[in-house]
Amino acid sequence: MDDKPERRIVVFGAGYIGLVTGACLAQLGNQVVVRDIDPEKIRLLQSGEVPIYEPGLGELIARNKERLTFTLDLQQALNGAEIAYVCVDTPPSASGDADLSRVWSVVQSLEGASYLRAVVVKSTVPVGTGARVRAALDTVGLQHVGYASNPEFTAEGTAVRDFLHPDRVVVGVSDEATARLISELHEGVDGPVVVMDVRSAEMVKLASNALLATKISFINEIATLCEKTGADIEHVADAVGLDHRLGRHFLRPGIGWGGSCFPKDSEALRQLANNTGYHLQLLSAVIEVNNLQKRRAVQKLKDELGTLMGARVALLGLTFKPGTDDMREAPSTVLAARLLAEGAEVSCWDPMARPAEVEPWTSTSRHVSPELAVEGADAAIVVTEWPQLKEVDWARVVTAMRRPVLYDGRNLLDPAAMRGLGFTYISVGRP
Ligand SMILES: NC(=O)C1=CN([C@@H]2O[C@H](COP(=O)(O)OP(=O)(O)OC[C@H]3O[C@@H](n4cnc5c(N)ncnc54)[C@H](O)[C@@H]3O)[C@@H](O)[C@H]2O)C=CC1
Numbered sequence: 001m002d003d004k005p006e007r008r009i010v011v012f013g014a015g016y017i018g019l020v021t022g023a024c025l026a027q028l029g030n031q032v033v034v035r036d037i038d039p040e041k042i043r044l045l046q047s048g049e050v051p052i053y054e055p056g057l058g059e060l061i062a063r064n065k066e067r068l069t070f071t072l073d074l075q076q077a078l079n080g081a082e083i084a085y086v087c088v089d090t091p092p093s094a095s096g097d098a099d100l101s102r103v104w105s106v107v108q109s110l111e112g113a114s115y116l117r118a119v120v121v122k123s124t125v126p127v128g129t130g131a132r133v134r135a136a137l138d139t140v141g142l143q144h145v146g147y148a149s150n151p152e153f154t155a156e157g158t159a160v161r162d163f164l165h166p167d168r169v170v171v172g173v174s175d176e177a178t179a180r181l182i183s184e185l186h187e188g189v190d191g192p193v194v195v196m197d198v199r200s201a202e203m204v205k206l207a208s209n210a211l212l213a214t215k216i217s218f219i220n221e222i223a224t225l226c227e228k229t230g231a232d233i234e235h236v237a238d239a240v241g242l243d244h245r246l247g248r249h250f251l252r253p254g255i256g257w258g259g260s261c262f263p264k265d266s267e268a269l270r271q272l273a274n275n276t277g278y279h280l281q282l283l284s285a286v287i288e289v290n291n292l293q294k295r296r297a298v299q300k301l302k303d304e305l306g307t308l309m310g311a312r313v314a315l316l317g318l319t320f321k322p323g324t325d326d327m328r329e330a331p332s333t334v335l336a337a338r339l340l341a342e343g344a345e346v347s348c349w350d351p352m353a354r355p356a357e358v359e360p361w362t363s364t365s366r367h368v369s370p371e372l373a374v375e376g377a378d379a380a381i382v383v384t385e386w387p388q389l390k391e392v393d394w395a396r397v398v399t400a401m402r403r404p405v406l407y408d409g410r411n412l413l414d415p416a417a418m419r420g421l422g423f424t425y426i427s428v429g430r431p
């Protein structure tokens, strides 16, 4: 790593991916400028604060402050930059296809960047985007600049570790020089660099997320069948997962997958197929199973309580998984909307969700502890498996609730112990 040249890199986007990419590339010995168009994010970063919660990120940024700067200013960002990383968001558009407007805006802004040798897209994009970016670069006079697709596989909550110790780094290129440049940038990263053509690299990303989502929806369907047949999904998943060809990862049954990526990327892949005239039947079912999983939870409470009209239901955990403050497409958002539509009153607790993202549920009251959120409730749902929920004094909670109905959407708690305390305890796929 010592004789590796120090590169000047500009990263576009100071979000979950851009910040981790920028900080890790600085840690690997490069000079990095992260550029965003959100003045508040840049203000926070310039004053030493990190606008998102990602374990280890704040420390990494602080450790590399000599090599890592943040700016709103495009010219300052491009000044001397040899490599431009595109890490902007690619949210779903009204048609379900990925909205690439932010990617195009970055590509247009590169015109005149005279030191540039390569543009690298890390944002998740439809297959074929690279060819369009290549054409756009040619149009703005950057024919000599190489192009690489370098999709990101990090998960929120473990992103810094995932970046520096990945299972693989995928690099899609069409020329040798760019392949060498991007491979060299990854010296010091503890994982194999796999080089391929651009379209295949773009497909690896979408296929990986779709397969992970498929595993979860599959185990959730088997869990439903366990409920109907008296089998226990935890035994089933453990023993199925012991087959090394199948593995235990992503066989955790629950209330459904959410987050900023599985929902949007599975829909984008489905639409990508539709655009070619091919219907991805399996993936469509995977998405449908996931949608049903959240509705089934509400129906189960309805079965228990008779009606949800006027009932008070506590949501325990709001973020799409523990270890993050990210609420994008979190199952809690669907549960809250469904409960409110049924006429229930919703209370909630989460240690990390940002207040602004909970505010839209106008009739929701947020509490500082799970104990306060469930007080006087007719039912509670464990939505996110925050470790704090393991520490709750459930013996006290059972007496504080109006009706002690507990739906454990993450199979976090012990069924026998909870029933022993007097809860009407329902979990996913367990007797
Ligand atoms: N969040 C995650 O764990 C993962 C995300 N990805 C992909 O990475 C991409 C980025 O995702 P996140 O970081 O989560 O998004 P994010 O929404 O957290 O961050 C995107 C940032 O880009 C900024 N931005 C928008 N237009 C810009 C422009 N023209 N110039 C500079 N900055 C601009 C936004 O202001 C925002 O701060 C998406 O395509 C996502 O699918 C891939 C793997 C994991």
Ligand SMILES: O=C(O)[C@H]1O[C@H](OP(=O)(O)OP(=O)(O)OC[C@H]2O[C@@H](n3ccc(=O)[nH]c3=O)[C@H](O)[C@@H]2O)[C@H](O)[C@@H](O)[C@@H]1O
Residues within 6 Å of the ligand: 124, 152, 153, 154, 155, 156, 157, 209, 212, 216, 249, 250, 251, 252, 253, 254, 255, 256, 257, 258, 259, 260, 261, 262, 320, 321
């Ligand atoms: O493209 C992305 O953005 C990222 O999407 C996921 O990462 P992330 O969304 O951070 O979170 P995961 O840990 O994968 O969890 C996603 C959802 O699936 C749920 N899940 C996960 C695993 C499981 O066994 N069961 C299950 O219900 C989680 O609760 C969560 O709602 C992938 O794991 C990353 O590899 C990928 O880079």
